[in-house]
Amino acid sequence: MFNLLITWNCNRQCSIGNGATAILAGVFAQVLEDAFGHIGPFQGAIALTALALVLILRWEENYGEGDEEDVSLYRQFIHGWKIVAGDSKILRIGLIQALSEGGMYTFVFMWVPTLLSMNPPGGVPTGCVFSALMMAITIGGIVFQPLEHFFGTKITTKAKAAESSAVFAYIMASLSMAVPAICLCCVEMSICFDRILISFIVIEFCVGLSSPIAGMLRSKYVPDAYQGAVMNIFRLPLNAVVVSGTYATEIMPHYKVYAIVSGLFLVAAALQASLA
Numbered sequence: 063m064f065n066l067l068i069t070w071n072c073n074r075q076c077s078i079g080n081g082a083t084a085i086l087a088g089v090f091a092q093v094l095e096d097a098f099g100h101i102g103p104f105q106g107a108i109a110l111t112a113l114a115l116v117l118i119l120r121w122e123e124n125y126g127e128g129d130e131e132d133v134s135l136y137r138q139f140i141h142g143w144k145i146v147a148g149d150s151k152i153l154r155i156g157l158i159q160a161l162s163e164g165g166m167y168t169f170v171f172m173w174v175p176t177l178l179s180m181n182p183p184g185g186v187p188t189g190c191v192f193s194a195l196m197m198a199i200t201i202g203g204i205v206f207q208p209l210e211h212f213f214g215t216k217i218t219t220k221a222k223a224a225e226s227s228a229v230f231a232y233i234m235a236s237l238s239m240a241v242p243a244i245c246l247c248c249v250e251m252s253i254c255f256d257r258i259l260i261s262f263i264v265i266e267f268c269v270g271l272s273s274p275i276a277g278m279l280r281s282k283y284v285p286d287a288y289q290g291a292v293m294n295i296f297r298l299p300l301n302a303v304v305v306s307g308t309y310a311t312e313i314m315p316h317y318k319v320y321a322i323v324s325g326l327f328l329v330a331a332a333l334q335a336s337l338a
């Protein structure tokens with residue numbers, strides 16, 4: 063339980079800190095775009111990268127400590143596979159992570175082209191939209207604790223509150239991605255922009271909500287010593303989903319890609335429900 067509390071607190075603090083930084087980054091990018099055009103944010107990124115390089119030049123490398131045999135990637139990988147093969151719950155946790163993160167990364171590739179293709183009056187202030195999305199992630203991370211408390215006291219037991227909260231988050235994410243799938247396919251484009259933008263904010267809220275839940279579930283089901291090894295195993299299906307989703311954005315209509323993303327979150331919700 064102590065590990066779960068530490069994991070939740072770290073995820074919450076990181077979510078708030080990273081969210082605030084991302085919100086400011088979006089505002090700054092919008093200012094650069096207004097001043098220098100579409101190339102402005104990229105020029106700003108180059109300048110900040112150069113500044114980061116200057117700041118880290120004096121850092122000393124931290125090589126860590128420990129027996130080389132114990133920290134070898136090969137041994138970690140072998141033990142990780144054994145743990146995954148011996149526990150179906152860990153297998154499901156890994157697949158849930160791969161499906162949900164794969165769907166999220168595919169959405170990241172999609173949201174800007176989708177909004178720009180709709181040609182709203184006055185254009186799309188992408189920097190401000192990005193800040194709104196990052197704010198939604200931050201709010202999702204903050205809402206996690208009261209949501210888990212609600213599920214633990216009103217819906218299910220405290221022991222299964224995190225699992226039930228994750229099911230709720232993935233179902234909401236699936237429904238939010240169904241909105242652009244339906245709007246871009248069957249609804250008049252002129253009335254879709256607001257609905258799609260709201261659905262994008264909802265999906266990012268779900269991302270912020272599910273991130274601390276995923277951290278708690280990993281701490282609950284995956285042995286601490288092999289968390290890195292086990293989760294890295296599922297980078298393979300995650301990368302496969304991301305590559306497939308990115309390729310799909312080039313060969314398929316956007317509404318079909320959003321339908322696929324909605325399906326990924328729905329499958330993740332079903333797998334999560336089997337743990338709840």
